[in-house]
Amino acid sequence: MSDKFFVAVSGQPNCGKSTMFNALTGSTARVGNYPGITVDRTEGNYTKDGVSIRLVDLPGTYSLTSYSMEEVVARNVIVDEKPDVVINMLDATSLERSLYLAVQFMEIGVPVVLGLNMMDEVKKKGIRIDSKKLSKLMGVPVIECVARRGLGTDELMQAVQQVADKTKGKWTPVNISYGHDLDPAIEEMTALIKENEFMTDRYDPHWLAVKYLEEDEIVIKNGRKAGALAEQLQAIVKRVSDHVQKTLNTYPEAILADYRYGFINSILKQGVISREDNLRFDFSDKVDTVLTHRFLGPIIMIGAMYAMFYVTFTFGAYPQGWVEDAFGWLSSTVSAVLPDGLLKSMLVSGVIDGVGAVMGFTPLILIMFAMLVFLEDLGYMARVAYMVDRVFRMFGLHGMSIMPFIMAGGLPGGCAVPAVMTCRTLRSPKERIATILTAPFMICGAKATAYIMLVSAFYPESATSVMFFLVLISWALALCVGRLLRWTALRGESTPFVMELPPYRLPTIHGVAIHTWDRVWQYIKKAGTVILAISILMWALMTFPQLTAERVDDYEAQRAQVTVESKNWDGSEYQKQVQLDKKLSVIDYSKGEEALKTSYAGRMSNAISPVTNLAGFPWQANISFIGAFAAKEVFVSTMSTAYSLGEEDPDDATTLSQKIAADPAWTPAVIWSVFIFMLVYVPCMVTVAVIIRETNWKWGLFSVFGSLGFGYSLSVLIYQVGTLLGY
Amino acid sequence: MSVSLRSMTKDQKGVVVSVNVSGELGRRIRDMGLIPGTEFRIVGRAPLKDPVALRMKGFTLTLRNNEADFITVKVEE
Numbered sequence: 001m002s003d004k005f006f007v008a009v010s011g012q013p014n015c016g017k018s019t020m021f022n023a024l025t026g027s028t029a030r031v032g033n034y035p036g037i038t039v040d041r042t043e044g045n046y047t048k049d050g051v052s053i054r055l056v057d058l059p060g061t062y063s064l065t066s067y068s069m070e071e072v073v074a075r076n077v078i079v080d081e082k083p084d085v086v087i088n089m090l091d092a093t094s095l096e097r098s099l100y101l102a103v104q105f106m107e108i109g110v111p112v113v114l115g116l117n118m119m120d121e122v123k124k125k126g127i128r129i130d131s132k133k134l135s136k137l138m139g140v141p142v143i144e145c146v147a148r149r150g151l152g153t154d155e156l157m158q159a160v161q162q163v164a165d166k167t168k169g170k171w172t173p174v175n176i177s178y179g180h181d182l183d184p185a186i187e188e189m190t191a192l193i194k195e196n197e198f199m200t201d202r203y204d205p206h207w208l209a210v211k212y213l214e215e216d217e218i219v220i221k222n223g224r225k226a227g228a229l230a231e232q233l234q235a236i237v238k239r240v241s242d243h244v245q246k247t248l249n250t251y252p253e254a255i256l257a258d259y260r261y262g263f264i265n266s267i268l269k270q271g272v273i274s275r276e277d278n279l280r281f282d283f284s285d286k287v288d289t290v291l292t293h294r295f296l297g298p299i300i301m302i303g304a305m306y307a308m309f310y311v312t313f314t315f316g317a318y319p320q321g322w323v324e325d326a327f328g329w330l331s332s333t334v335s336a337v338l339p340d341g342l343l344k345s346m347l348v349s350g351v352i353d354g355v356g357a358v359m360g361f362t363p364l365i366l367i368m369f370a371m372l373v374f375l376e377d378l379g380y381m382a383r384v385a386y387m388v389d390r391v392f393r394m395f396g397l398h399g400m401s402i403m404p405f406i407m408a409g410g411l412p413g414g415c416a417v418p419a420v421m422t423c424r425t426l427r428s429p430k431e432r433i434a435t436i437l438t439a440p441f442m443i444c445g446a447k448a449t450a451y452i453m454l455v456s457a458f459y460p461e462s463a464t465s466v467m468f469f470l471v472l473i474s475w476a477l478a479l480c481v482g483r484l485l486r487w488t489a490l491r492g493e494s495t496p497f498v499m500e501l502p503p504y505r506l507p508t509i510h511g512v513a514i515h516t517w518d519r520v521w522q523y524i525k526k527a528g529t530v531i532l533a534i535s536i537l538m539w540a541l542m543t544f545p546q547l548t549a550e551r552v553d554d555y556e557a558q559r560a561q562v563t564v565e566s567k568n569w570d571g572s573e574y575q576k577q578v579q580l581d582k583k584l585s586v587i588d589y590s591k592g593e594e595a596l597k598t599s600y601a602g603r604m605s606n607a608i609s610p611v612t613n614l615a616g617f618p619w620q621a622n623i624s625f626i627g628a629f630a631a632k633e634v635f636v637s638t639m640s641t642a643y644s645l646g647e648e649d650p651d652d653a654t655t656l657s658q659k660i661a662a663d664p665a666w667t668p669a670v671i672w673s674v675f676i677f678m679l680v681y682v683p684c685m686v687t688v689a690v691i692i693r694e695t696n697w698k699w700g701l702f703s704v705f706g707s708l709g710f711g712y713s714l715s716v717l718i719y720q721v722g723t724l725l726g727y
Numbered sequence: 728m729s730v731s732l733r734s735m736t737k738d739q740k741g742v743v744v745s746v747n748v749s750g751e752l753g754r755r756i757r758d759m760g761l762i763p764g765t766e767f768r769i770v771g772r773a774p775l776k777d778p779v780a781l782r783m784k785g786f787t788l789t790l791r792n793n794e795a796d797f798i799t800v801k802v803e804e
Contacts, residue, residue, distance in 0.1 A: 497789060
């Protein structure tokens with residue numbers, strides 16, 4: 001018989017549950033996902049004095065109903081995995097509300113140990129809590145702790161062991177009285193459930209009856225499948241419901257909540273807690289009078305976002321450079337070692353450059369996430385959502401949607417990849433998907449390089465105002481498409497904004513580090529594998545089929561001819577060499593251009609030109625758009641190849657700009673058609689990979705083809721109307 | 728006299744009389760502890776006057792005006 005127990009750590013949001021979990025498990029925690037959902041599942045081990053306990057961190061929930069994903073997950077772990085003990089962390093500064101979850105665990109019957117967290121804050125506030133009395137009245141162990149400082153961990157685990165030894169897996173549900181209206185109905189239903197053994201393998205009969213009265217969607221759905229008794233139970237619920245509606249003008253679930261809080265209050269009032277005024281203005285409220293002030297609040301918010309941006313892209317540039325240098329070194333080493341040929345081309349252009357481009361983002365994501373996790377743990381993100389909710393709601397989104405928008409490039413230079421990952425903070429699946437699908441419209445760092453190149457080509461005089469205008473358009477498009485999606489594919493009520501503004505609390509470095517690393521590691525691991533596949537695919541599309549041997553020979557002959565002719569040119573040896581190099585590079589680029597046009601990507605570009613002609617894209621833009629699906633930066637380098645410039649250097653955009661500006665194909669109608677298409681047409685493949693990871697294949701494809709269709713329609717409209725008006 | 732929570736102004740105190748909504752919204756409101764008998768104080772409103780922030784039971788809760796509509800309160804002078 002091993003000492004291995006299985007323990008679930010639970011608690012309401014912001015109660016310090018994860019801090020305690022981290023303190024208990026140290027560095028043993030592993031993050032995964034609950035099957036089929038993106039809610040994180042963190043597991044770890046507690047080992048001390050030869051005892052090993054397996055812990056799982058349940059998502060933070062206010063109660064155990066079946067509305068949000070987190071609540072369903074938390075409940076399913078309890079019901080299906082049957083932990084030996086549940087550690088329920090409580091925020092002792094708001095004890096009454098915290099006990100609401102505890103009471104629900106006790107109702108299910110799982111053995112509970114209560115961790116009374118933040119006792120230091122409680123004492124500072126001059127509140128006295130008698131934890132012994134609370135333990136006696138609740139009938140469960142209550143351990144005082146301060147999770148941030150790791151106080152109380154040993155006592156907590158001792159209590160867990162004692163409880164586990166005593167109960168030995170036996171559950172004893174606590175039955176609360178729900179008053180003379182509901183109790184008889186609950187008894188009647190419990191008796192029926194026991195008699196018919198209706199789902200009793202999974203649920204306690206009394207608890208099941210209570211859930212029927214709460215009209216719990218999942219229980220009712222499962223009940224319908226389980227047997228005929230379901231109808232009878234629902235009939236009883238209907239009868240009781242009608243009765244309380246008529247006599248008390250309320251709902252059974254409201255009565256249940258009232259009695260639960262009544263039960264909690266009856267305990268607290270027996271001398272468990274002595275406290276000052278509940279409504280006391282505390283430190284956080286004082287800070288909030290400034291941070292959420294009508295005028296100052298939004299200004300500070302924008303300042304904070306701007307600072308985050310600045311830090312990410314200024315300081316992130318160094319490590320990004322190191323990563324890129326490392327991949328550059330790898331690339332040149334591999335080039336030097338391997339003989340010329342397809343294998344080398346695939347390894348260098350496909351694998352190393354493709355994966356390198358993605359890994360180069362890792363430092364940026366790490367820095368951005370670290371700051372974001374810090375602000376979130378600090379409690380500031382809830383304030384941001386609170387301030388902008390009114391505006392975002394008009395577009396069918398939630399206040400929390402602002403963060404992904406900003407990160408994706410709401411201030412140009414962001415990246416949609418971390419933005420999509422941040423959408424996890426949104427609770428409602430519909431608002432979340434709408435945000436995930438529209439955030440990539442923002443001007444990310446890669447798109448910004450392409451715009452800088454194009455804008456400086458066409459509007460050298462007013463580049464700044466054109467860029468600013470493009471940013472405005474990106475916001476307008478994202479918000480309007482969000483609205484459109486919420487009216488159509490993602491129709492549904494907006495999620496309630498009943499949200500806690502948590503007190504400001506300085507996050508622990510350990511906690512921030514763990515959260516940040518979890519997300520970054522997932523990015524590296526999961527996105528990395530998909531990217532590798534798509535990089536190789538894009539490389540193949542732009543490499544095959546290769547030029548025929550004849551054409552290659554042709555170019556070789558041209559090179560040889562020029563080399564021979566150069567002997568007879570005038571001038572010094574040096575001048576001859578310079579001129580020769582120039583001529584040779586022209587030949588090489590013609591070869592490159594022909595190879596590109598011959599490749600599948602080139603043929604695709606050619607094949608779709610009847611379609612893209614409607615939107616007026618020049619062929620160079622056409623092929624660049626195909627390449628830019630891999631990464632938007634590719635747009636500039638492909639354009640430069642396509643324009644066959646002497647120097648293919650994506651950083652040196654000016655000469656390319658001049659060349660483009662000189663091309664008469666670019667009328668204003670074409671320019672804006674390309675601008676808007678670039679904004680919308682398709683998220684880059686890294687983003688698509690992350691969208692798929694965060695949602696599913698269906699939404700990933702919808703994101704690709706939906707935005708492609710939308711961007712195309714806009715471009716055709718702009719080009720056709722523009723041309724008609726003579727631009 | 729009972730009024731809707733929406734009509735209250737900053738720094739006013741009140742007691743919840745009833746929560747007239749079922750379903751998800753009702754459940755969320757109750758899960759957070761906003762049930763009849765709860766004392767609270769309006770601590771602020773967002774820059775566009777919506778949502779509203781309340782101080783109750785030792786923490787701060789926010790909700791939108793159209794959600795506050797379902798909550799009737801007795802204002803304490």
